[in-house]
Amino acid sequence: MMRPGGTPTAVMSGEHSLPVLPGLRELLPGGELARGTVVTVPDFGLLPLALAAGASAAGAWCGLAGVEEAGVLAAADLGLCHDRTLLCPQLGSRWPQVVSSLADGCEIVIVRPPAMLPAQLRHRMEAALRRAGGVLLVAGEWPGAHLELRVTRREWSGLGAGHGRLRACRAQVLVSGRGAAGRIRDGWLWLPAEDGSISPAEPPLQTVRDLPQRELSAHPHLHVAGAG
Amino acid sequence: MSRATASGRPGAPGKARGGGEAQRVMVVSSPDAGAEESGQLAALVTGYCPTVESVRLGVCAFAARGPARYFGGEEALGSRIVEAAAAAGLGCRVGVADGLFAALLAAGPADGADPVTVVPAGGTPRFLAHQPVSVLEDTDLAGLLRRLGIRTLGDFAALPADAVASRFGEAGEAAYRLARGEQPRPLAVSAPPDDLAVSAGFDPPQPLAEPVVFAAKALAEQLHAGLAARGVSCVRIDVQVSWADGHHSSRLWRHDGLLTAVQVADRVRWQLDAATPGDADGAAGGGITLLRLVPDQLVRAAGQQLALWGEAVVPGKVARAAMRVQALLGQDAVLRPVRSGGRSMCDQIHLSPFGADPEPRLPAGRPWPGRIPGPAPAVVYPEPRPARVTDLAGEPVTVSGRCTVSGAPAELAVDGGPPLAVTGWAGPWPLAERWWDPSAAVREARFQLVTADGRAWLAAVRDGAWQVEAGYC
Numbered sequence: 284m285m286r287p288g289g290t291p292t293a294v295m296s297g298e299h300s301l302p303v304l305p306g307l308r309e310l311l312p313g314g315e316l317a318r319g320t321v322v323t324v325p326d327f328g329l330l331p332l333a334l335a336a337g338a339s340a341a342g343a344w345c346g347l348a349g350v351e352e353a354g355v356l357a358a359a360d361l362g363l364c365h366d367r368t369l370l371c372p373q374l375g376s377r378w379p380q381v382v383s384s385l386a387d388g389c390e391i392v393i394v395r396p397p398a399m400l401p402a403q404l405r406h407r408m409e410a411a412l413r414r415a416g417g418v419l420l421v422a423g424e425w426p427g428a429h430l431e432l433r434v435t436r437r438e439w440s441g442l443g444a445g446h447g448r449l450r451a452c453r454a455q456v457l458v459s460g461r462g463a464a465g466r467i468r469d470g471w472l473w474l475p476a477e478d479g480s481i482s483p484a485e486p487p488l489q490t491v492r493d494l495p496q497r498e499l500s501a502h503p504h505l506h507v508a509g510a511g
Numbered sequence: 512m513s514r515a516t517a518s519g520r521p522g523a524p525g526k527a528r529g530g531g532e533a534q535r536v537m538v539v540s541s542p543d544a545g546a547e548e549s550g551q552l553a554a555l556v557t558g559y560c561p562t563v564e565s566v567r568l569g570v571c572a573f574a575a576r577g578p579a580r581y582f583g584g585e586e587a588l589g590s591r592i593v594e595a596a597a598a599a600g601l602g603c604r605v606g607v608a609d610g611l612f613a614a615l616l617a618a619g620p621a622d623g624a625d626p627v628t629v630v631p632a633g634g635t636p637r638f639l640a641h642q643p644v645s646v647l648e649d650t651d652l653a654g655l656l657r658r659l660g661i662r663t664l665g666d667f668a669a670l671p672a673d674a675v676a677s678r679f680g681e682a683g684e685a686a687y688r689l690a691r692g693e694q695p696r697p698l699a700v701s702a703p704p705d706d707l708a709v710s711a712g713f714d715p716p717q718p719l720a721e722p723v724v725f726a727a728k729a730l731a732e733q734l735h736a737g738l739a740a741r742g743v744s745c746v747r748i749d750v751q752v753s754w755a756d757g758h759h760s761s762r763l764w765r766h767d768g769l770l771t772a773v774q775v776a777d778r779v780r781w782q783l784d785a786a787t788p789g790d791a792d793g794a795a796g797g798g799i800t801l802l803r804l805v806p807d808q809l810v811r812a813a814g815q816q817l818a819l820w821g822e823a824v825v826p827g828k829v830a831r832a833a834m835r836v837q838a839l840l841g842q843d844a845v846l847r848p849v850r851s852g853g854r855s856m857c858d859q860i861h862l863s864p865f866g867a868d869p870e871p872r873l874p875a876g877r878p879w880p881g882r883i884p885g886p887a888p889a890v891v892y893p894e895p896r897p898a899r900v901t902d903l904a905g906e907p908v909t910v911s912g913r914c915t916v917s918g919a920p921a922e923l924a925v926d927g928g929p930p931l932a933v934t935g936w937a938g939p940w941p942l943a944e945r946w947w948d949p950s951a952a953v954r955e956a957r958f959q960l961v962t963a964d965g966r967a968w969l970a971a972v973r974d975g976a977w978q979v980e981a982g983y984c
Contacts, residue, residue: 326984327889327890328889328890328984329889329983329984332889344826344829346832351893352890352891352892352893353889353890353891354856354887354888354889354890354891354981355848355860355891356850356856356859356860356887356888356891357886357887357888357889358889359848359850359887360886360887365847365848365849365850365860366847368847368848369829369832369833369845369846369847369865370845370846370847370848370862371836371840371844371845371846372846372893373840373844375839375840377839377840380839381836381839381840384832384835384836384839385832385836386832387828387831387832387835388828388829388830388831388832388833389829389832436965437965437966437984438965439935439961439965439967439983441885442935442936442937442959442961442967443935443937444919444935444936445916445919445936445937445938446937447935447937448883448884448885448937448959449885449886449937449959449961449967449983450885450886451886452886452967452983475886477885477886479886479887
């Protein structure tokens with residue numbers, strides 16, 4: 284996506300959005316993360332860290348809450364600046380307050396909620412998030428999230444039967460959203476590439492067998508979008 | 512020539528400005544003392560001199576001239592204090608010299624049986640000349656001096672002052688003044704403005720120590736900001752606490768412009784522990800009503816430069832957010848990662864609580880052969896998860912002492928979960944670390960596995976059992 288001036292978007296922290304890594308721009312509506320929104324991924328992994336890395340590298344602070352086993356080293360390789368990272372591994376029972384506090388200080392907060400929040404509390408947190416202008420990345424469920432990303436297929440390369448080492452992973456990422464971001468996109472990414480970064484990947488040549496059938500039937504236009 | 516330059520600088524700090532002539536200082540040191548013993552020791556010494564400064568835990572100092580004259584000499588005063596401390600069950604050593612630095616060294620461990628060491632007036636430079644440069648607190652500087660062939664403080668003090676200043680900078684200049692038996696920094700001539708003291712009142716009185724210590728951290732930050740705004744730092748900090756029943760506790764702690772807010776809060780905690788023995792919280796006196804931090808002996812700030820690499824400046828709103836979470840969950844709940852050395856995934860990141868100095872445990876940036884190359888795992892389990900790996904025949908896969916695998920892994924079950932078919936694997940990569948220390952020794956054989964669901968794992972065999980250390984997903 285290009286602005287009238289011809290410069291690519293999402294280079295600096297904007298007023299209304301946070302930049303993402305160049306490899307992820309194609310996948311996201313507007314090529315950025317809109318401030319004040321909630322983005323979900325089903326499980327914690329490299330994807331939420333990659334989503335936060337672009338903003339962190341551009342100077343944003345990142346909070347990482349409720350994920351004891353977060354691989355900080357992988358995050359650093361993606362570009363997440365560890366000088367601007369706050370970790371809060373144990374959330375305890377007052378976790379909504381903890382997450383709200385973190386969201387007041389950090390532009391991006393990754394959280395794996397220990398439990399589903401009641402709708403009322405959820406709306407209150409969303410309102411606070413809009414005021415603070417941050418982005419909440421939820422590893423788990425969050426009804427009414429603006430954007431949902433999920434890895435549908437994943438292929439590691441470099442490892443044979445008793446030889447080699449893990450080198451890179453090609454993953455298909457499906458992005459769905461509500462409102463203006465409603466169009467479903469999908470794309471293949473190196474998640475990560477051999478140097479630990481994220482970049483767009485060519486779809487694999489052979490058909491991968493474990494494609495979930497229901498995703499296809501629910502979104503018949505998936506094939507068209509996948510070409511881009 | 513040098514004379515002309517010296518007189519040409521009217522503001523230059525010299526002996527005449529009170530910076531050079533060091534006063535007689537007596538140090539009472541009980542290195543093994545905890546917070547409570549250290550409080551007892553300070554109370555005991557206060558019986559001989561009303562203004563006592565706590566240098567650190569178990570070490571206090573005071574100006575010796577007046578008390579020594581009253582008690583019949585420095586030697587006699589020192590012996591009295593040692594006897595009184597022994598009667599109270601505290602072992603201590605006493606050192607007297609010109610200036611705090613030399614007195615601290617004199618009170619340090621010595622081979623002589625006499626617990627009192629008196630360096631005669633004017634004899635301090637000679638006393639210091641025999642000390643090795645390693646007594647300087649700045650270990651970097653001490654190492655550098657040793658490599659340059661300067662082994663004692665006497666050698667260091669013999670260097671020309673201007674050469675030291677230009678070669679070793681502000682820190683070297685301060686150490687040079689110490690080595691010559693002078694004050695490390697000239698005292699600031701201006702009187703301390705009253706508004707630099709900060710205080711927090713508690714209404715209703717706070718019965719618990721923890722919230723007071725927490726408030727102390729914020730107060731210390733306020734104090735440091737006030738000092739920094741005037742370009743000064745304080746040599747000592749006076750911590751004053753008042754309880755609801757009317758009793759007070761006031762102690763001077765060494766600061767030297769080096770303490771962080773958290774370290775000041777630590778001193779407040781020690782003081783509270785000592786003030787109410789056996790009852791760490793302040794409930795004894797009906798709760799704490801007032802905490803006041805007063806900077807003492809202002810000196811011009813030499814400028815603590817922020818690290819060029821590593822620590823980023825924390826903006827106010829982030830610090831506030833982190834401190835709010837710390838107030839909810841405790842000091843250790845908010846962590847900052849620091850890249851560290853080491854071979855395992857857990858070693859390569861060190862987590863330090865927010866507000867503390869982040870310091871890598873093992874040096875990063877050096878080769879650590881034996882690290883797993885390639886992309887780092889996104890999930891690193893704080894405690895490895897038990898796993899079961901079987902070969903095609905359903906037998907558990909084992910690794911011999913010579914690193915041969917009993918069979919190709921075919922199935923992986925993590926933490927008692929359903930078995931996943933293994934589609935690719937590599938290993939074993941042996942790792943034997945710290946074999947010289949049985950409590951920290953690690954001996955394991957590591958594998959990478961890819962399972963049919965597309966996930967990849969870092970697994971290891973340790974003491975014959977499989978465990979999953981990290982996941983790539």
